[in-house]
Amino acid sequence: MASLGSLTEFVASQDELVREAALTLPHEFSRCTYSLGPIRQAVYLCLTCAVPRGLCSSCSIACHTDHEQIELFPKRNFRCDCPTTAIPHGCTLHRSIEGENMENKYDQNFRSIFCRCSRPYDPKSERETMIQCLACEDWFHESCLHLRTRPSSRQASPVPETKVTTHDDDANDNQSEASSSGLPPPLISAEDYDAFVCSSCVCSIDTLRRYAGTQGAIMVVRDAEDSSWRKLDGNASGMNASTTTEGDLLDIDDSLAAPGQKRSRSQSFHSEGPERKKQHISPEPSSPCLAPSPNPVAQAIFQGSQLLSDTKASLGAGDVFLTEGWRERWCRCSRCFPSLSGHPYLLEEEETYEPPEDPDSGLSLEELGMRALERLPRDRAIDGIRAFNDMRDDLLAYLRPFAQEGRIVSEADVRLFFESLREGQRGY
Structure with missing residues (x-):
């Protein structure tokens, strides 16, 4: 039979449980x-x-x-x-x-279906880390983003790596510091980027597609179907000269082709809190286009996907990993700004609602008991105090022989005491 040890140890264990509960659920969940x-x-x-x-x-x-x-x-x-x-x-x-x-x-x-592979998510069997797209907010497996080889076995997965990027930052709150459980590091780790946008969403946002593969907008590509996947971040040409031809770039939108010259938490709000002032966001019509020159490798991938060319599409999916400070790097000229303004989360951090803090969170068992008494009507509070004092006296009388004889209080002894209370017995 397991023993409780000393009462001090028991009370300390209960206090620790209260602290853990306060850390897990620090908010007040009383309002829809x-x-x-x-x-x-x-x-x-x-x-x-x-x-x-x-x-x-x-x-x-x-x-x-x-x-x-x-x-x-x-x-x-x-x-x-x-x-x-x-x-x-x-x-x-x-x-x-x-x-x-x-x-x-x-x-x-x-x-309950996620990623472009449309696999159901089972937290008990999923081993891979999943990453959330900033734009569509769907979740993607690292292997489906070509960041690693798909694990052959399925084991319990870690907390999802919420690179939820809109939140380029909310993402950071949910983001797991570790990679997929028990697997080697992925090609692009959590520390390498601040926000993720899937290929479908990149293709739907002209300016983001223009930035893809340039510095600060990392892509995952390969030179041929039998080549290894690698990062494309604008610091290298990417493909062999023979792989990309002038014809591959003819379909790039003229409006995007003009040449150009760990992290804070996302904002949150409560229903009763002050409204956060929004930054005024507007284009700069008189400014020259400061967007980087399109990366030919990235643009060839997008064109290959649009033309349904298996050869070109196999060179990369078109996903983009934005590095820290990406919002400040956008060009806001009259050509680039319109496609960004239709997606406000690309221009400023989003506010995420969180329930208000629980006033009882972090209180000790004694403090929680006193708080509960304060909320009762006076007559019921007095009855409760009297009942508590009676139980305290009974408990002291019951434990006195254990203390005098140096015996350890077992779980069976505690159960016997409360069973006796329920039966209305007195005197031990």
Whole structure:
């Protein structure tokens, strides 16, 4: 039978559990975010509910406690679905029943499917680190980004490396310092970049496509199908001269072809906090284009993908890893700015909602007990104090023989004491 040792050790162990709980859940989860409207916030997918919809942090804890859930991490412009008619499970925090959120976007993540490989995510078997795209906010395996060879076996994975980049920084909060569990370092490690944008999103943003493969916008490429993958960061020409020809570059958009001359946390806000002042963002119409010259290797990859040329597309997917300070490096001339302004997260850090701090977080067991008493009506508080004093006296009387005889209090002894209390027995 395991022994409890001394009461001091037992109390110390309980205090440690309280501290660990405060670090794990430091926020107060008593308010659904539905009333805040569409915001950027952590979203949880409930697998138990029949309809695949998203929950805010508070509802994931207060309303779906016993349900199986997957954390999708931050999603922008998202409104909690818990109090809506889309989820039959009633919301305990937002009492009014609301209509379905028609503006929410439910991508493949809401079917528990991730990455361009469309593999389901199983935290118990997935071994690879996954990285979140700043733009579409989907998650990608390192092997699918050509950062490593896909592991042959599946073991428990580490915390996802949220290079969530919009958050070029929120990413950093969620980002795992280690690479995939038990695997060698990837071609591009977490310390090498600040934000990740998948190839599909790069292709849809003209200025970002223009910067791809230049300094500070790293790509992963290879010279031939049988070559090793390597980094393309604008510091080297990239391919052999024979691989890229003038004809490969003819289709580059003329508007993009003009030649040109560890990290802070993302901003967060609370529902009752002061509104953060936004930086005024505008183009510089009279300025010359300062964007770097397009990297011929990168542009050949994009053209190959658009032309569905297997040979060219196999040289790289077109994903981009942006290094620290990338927002300050954009050219804001009349040609480059329009495609950036349609994606505000490319120009300034996004605010991410976090629940307010829990006033009880970090309090000791004694302090938590006193806080609970203070919230009770006076007559009930007095009854509670009397009951506690009675139990204390009984416990002291029960433990006195152990102290006098030098015996260790076992788990069975403690259980016997509380069983006796429940039966109303007195005198030991």
